[in-house]
Structures are given as structure tokens and as C-alpha cells.
Amino acid sequence: EAQVTQNPRYLITVTGKKLTVTCSQNMNHEYMSWYRQDPGLGLRQIYYSMNVEVTDKGDVPEGYKVSRKEKRNFPLILESPSPNQTSLYFCASSYRRSTTYNEQFFGPGTRLTVL
């Protein structure tokens, strides 16, 4: 089954304790992206990756890191989480074709609480 998986689905942590949220897709997509969703603000892009070893900042990258060492995986790293990073996080992936936009496939989300 074609899907985007995220782990963990729920996480409660404390300020300053490094954490990683994993994202994996099995559709051989070139493009992967991380979003955060906050009430009244919709989806805001954190980082995206056009392909292996190619990453770039989205709209709200501060406090986050990503890496893309393999095509299928795109982990989101919070080196020193703070309470304002409490949010619902989504990973998404799509094909990257130069002439058109493509449907993004979303993971189920990770609800993160930073105390």
C-alpha cells in the first residue's frame, strides 16, 4: 500500500530534550516536506527536499533541522525543543515533475507537546 508513515504519532517531551520525528514514504517520490499545523494558521511549511541531499527552508524553519540521506526518509529534528513548537506535524511527499504541480501525499500526523 502506497503510504507516508510518521513516528511517533504522539509525543510529550520537555524543553531542551532533543527529539526526532521520522518520516518514510514507499512511493519513490523525489519531493518531501514537513508542515506544522496550528489553530487559525493552517499549514505552514517548515522544510522541504527536492531530492536526496537537497533540502531547503520553508516558511518557518527556525528551531528545526532535517536531513535527506535516502530517498524514502526525511526525518525532522528538534535539537532543543521549546513550548512554542507544540503543534501537529505532517510529513508529505510527491513526485517532482518540472512542468507541473503534483498531488502531495500526507502522513497521519505527529502531535507534539513540549512542556
Place this chain on the structure above:
Amino acid sequence: AQSVTQPDIHITVSEGASLELRCNYSYGATPYLFWYVQSPGQGLQLLLKYFSGDTLVQGIKGFEAEFKRSQSSFNLRKPSVHWSDAAEYFCAVGAGGSYIPTFGRGTSLIVHP
């Protein structure tokens, strides 16, 4: 840069009633337009998309949307709403060379029995 506005934060309808969710975009040329649905506790799923051609597009779950260039709108419609349609709906616009769509803030649909 492109932008998208969903003017309604919440919409409440009765089951069986018709539905229209509004989406307005800002972009100089014809953009790529999408509607996604987010059911409670789930990720986003694509309902439909418009790239070119017929301005009335059909999607999954009985939804349709109409692109109106003169109004810079891409409103989502459904003739008869079911209780299972209660969800958050996001309009997205893609334009320019970045191939990354911009999402609206979402409209929460509440369905009364």
C-alpha cells in the same frame, strides 16, 4: 508570491443540505489549485485539483469545484452533505517555479443531523 484565502473559519450545515466552501487566490497567471480534506485525526487527502481545461472539476466523495478566473476563486461544492463530511478543508494554490503549494488556513465543516 501566490496567496490563498479561505474566508470562512467554520461552516455549519444540516445533513442533506448543499455546501459551498469559498477559496480565493492571488496570483498573476493561472495557478494550480487544489482542495484537500483532513478528517479528524488523519492526514490530508486530495479531493480534487485544477490545472487547466474545463473549469468545473469533479473530485472524490461527490465534491466538485469551479475555477472562476474573473473572481480569482475556486469554490468547493457538494449538493448533499453527509455526516461523514465533517472535517477540515484546505484550499491550496501552486504557482511560480518552486512547485510548492501554499495552503489556506482551512475551513472547519460541522454537519448537524
